[in-house]
Amino acid sequence: MKFDPRTKIIFFTSAFTLAFLFTEIIELIILASITLVLSFFSVERNKIFGRLKIMAPVFLVAFVLWTFLNQYSLFHVYDGVNVMTGVFMTLRLFLIVVLSLAFVSFVTPVELVNALASFRLPYKLVFTLGLSLRHISTVSDEYIAIKEGQTSRGLELDKGFLVRRIKNYNSVVMPLLIRSIENAEKLVLAMELKSFSLNGRRRYSVGKLNSLDYVVIFSMIAVVFIFLLRNFLW
C-alpha cells in the first residue's frame, strides 16, 4: 500500500503537532509505538534504529536533566526529584527524533516538493526548495572531497580542544563556501542553457488521493483538533 505524498506530509505534520500537544505519558507511548512500527517497515530501518542507538546518550542526559534539575532556577530551589517529568520529556524528545528520522525515510525530496506545490505554496519557494534539495548531494560530495584532500595531507580535524577544532574545520568549511559560490555560478549558466526563466512555470504532478489516504488525513486532522480543544478550551 503506497500513500500519497500529501497524506504522508499531513500525517507527519500532525504527529509533530501532537508531540507538543500531548500531556500524558501514555499518549506519547502510543504515538511513538505507531511510528516505531512504521519505521520497522521502512527500507532504511537499519539506519533509523542505528541513529536512535547513537542518540541514546542524549536521551539519558535529557532524562537526568529533567528529573533532577528542571525545578532549579536562579531564584528558587525546590525539593525533591520528579521522575515522571523526566520520563515525559525524554519520551517527547524520543518521539520527535523518531518522527524526524521516519519523515526523512518515508518522504523523498520529489514527493515533498510535489506535495508542497499541490498545497499552493508560492512557486518561487517550491522551485527553490526543489533545486536546493537536488544540490544537497552536490554540496555533500564537495564537503567529503575537501575533507579527504585535507586529512590525506596530515590535517587532524578532531584533534585538540574546541578552539583548535574550529580552526581545523575552517580549512574545510572556507573552501566549501568558495566552491559553493563557484557552483552557483555554473548553475546559473546551466539554467540559462536550459532556457530557464521564472515566467515559465514548472508543473508539479501529484496523483489522486484514494480512500485510505482520506481516512489517514481526516483521522490525523481530527485527532489534532480534539487535542487542541482539550488543551486550550476544556
Next chain:
Amino acid sequence: MNALKVQELGCKYNGHKPVLSGASFFLKEGEAVGVIGSSGSGKTTLAYCLMGIIPNRIEAEVWGKVYFNNENVLGKNVRDIVRFMNLIMQNYESQIFGLTVEEDIRFGLENLGLDENEISLRVNWALKNFGLEYYRNFQPSKLSGGLKQRLAIASTTVMGSNFLIMDDPTSNLDWNGIICLRHTISYLKSIGKGVLILSRKLKGLEECLDRIYYLDGQMFQLSNNHGPTHETCVKNFVKNNDNVNVKENGSSIKIEDLWFKYEKNYVLKNVNLEIPCNSIVSVMGPNGSGKTTLVKHFNGLLKPSKGNVFVDGKNTRNYSPAQLAKYVGFVFQDPDRHIVSETVWDEVTFACKNLGLPLDNAKNALKLLNLDDLRDRPPYLLSMGEKVRLMIASALAADPKILVLDEPTTGQDSRTLGLIKDAIFRMRCDGKSVIIVTHDTDFALKVSDSVIIVKDGSIVEFSPVKNVLLNDKKIELYELEPPTLIEERVN
C-alpha cells in the same frame, strides 16, 4: 539543410594574448566533427564563443564570424542561441536539475513553454531512445557517471537544437562508456543533429566522426577521419624504465581478506593483495568496479568492513588518514575539487606544516614537477596540467613511502604526462612504490611494472603489465581501452 559555419573566430581575455585565433570549420546537420587539442588549447573557449557565453557572460574580446543559415550569430545572447545550438558542459552534472530523470528531461521543455502533450511525447521519446526508460523515476544522484552524461545529452537534445556541442565528453568514461557515447553520437547523427565534440582524446569515437580538426590556439583540419585521434600517439613502446634495477624488498601494502560496503552491498569482496616495495602498479577496470574504493583503503580514508589492510606494516584500522599521510601520499581525481589554498606555495607546504616536515621538501617537489616559477601564483589561474602537477607536488612534499595517483592522466597533454612519468620513476629510484588508478592503457604500459584488474569488487588479475595489456583477449575480457599501435609494441 542547416549548417554552422565558423570563419576566422578568435578570442582574447582582457590583458592576455589570444586563446583562440583564426578558427574556421563547418558543421552540417547529420554530421559529427571532432576537435582535438591539449588542455589550455582553447576548446572550452571555442564552445563558449559559439554559445554566446563569451562575451555575454564572460568578458572577452571576440572576432570572426559564426554563421547559422547565413546569419552571423557571434555575440548573440545565450537565450537566442540555445534555440538552434546547445552545449553539454565538461561538468555535465551541473546541468542536471530534476529530482528525477523524467523531471530533468521535462525541465527544459517546460521552460520552452510547450504544451503538456508535446512535453509528454518528447519525454517518452528521449527516455526510449537514450535507454533511460528503466531509470525514469530514479534520482539523478543515484545514476552512474555514464548514465548521468546520457541524461544530460537526452535532456539537451529534446529541446530541439539542431547542433550539440560536447565539451570533453570522454574524460571520465571507461572504454565501455566511450563505446556507448559513440553509439549515442551515431544516433544523434541519424536523427539529423550536428554534433561537435571537443576533446583531448577522440580514441574510440573515430568511427562516427566525419572530420577532425586540431586546435592549439589556431585550428586546422587533420584529414577525413584518418588523422591521429590520440594526441599522445604512442610511438615508442620501449619503456623508459626497463633499464632500472628493481629491488623488491618485502611488501609496502598487504591486504588480507578485505570486504567493504558503503551501505547494503559489498563493493569490495574478499580482496587479498600484496604490493611489493619499490614497484609501480596500475589499477585498472571498468567504472564502478571498486578501484577508487580499494585505493582509499591504502591511506585509511576507508576502513575495512571485514579483514585488514597493512601499510608499511601498520594496520590502517588503528591510524587516521592524517597519521598515515607520512607513509602514503594520495593524489585525487579532479584537482579543481581538492586544491584549496590561496597560492601554489601554500598548497604545496600544507602537508609539511601539518606533519612538521622541513619546507625544503616542498621546494624539491615544486622543482621536480617544474612548478618552482609559479609558487606565488593563485592555483585557480593554473592550467589543468599545472593543477595536476601541483597536486602531485603537494603529495610528494610529505615525502611518503607510497604514492597513490587516482586517474592522473585525465585531460592531460603529453608534456604533463611526461612530467608525471618522470615523478613516478623518481619515486621508484628512491625505493618507493607508486600505485596508479587509470583507464589509460598507453600510460599504464609506459610506466607500470604490473597491473591489477578490479572487476565487480574483486581482483581478477595481478600480473606483469605486458601479460595483460598486450593480450587482446584480456583487453576484451576486462573491458579495457585497447592500447594504441599495438603492433609496434609487439614487435
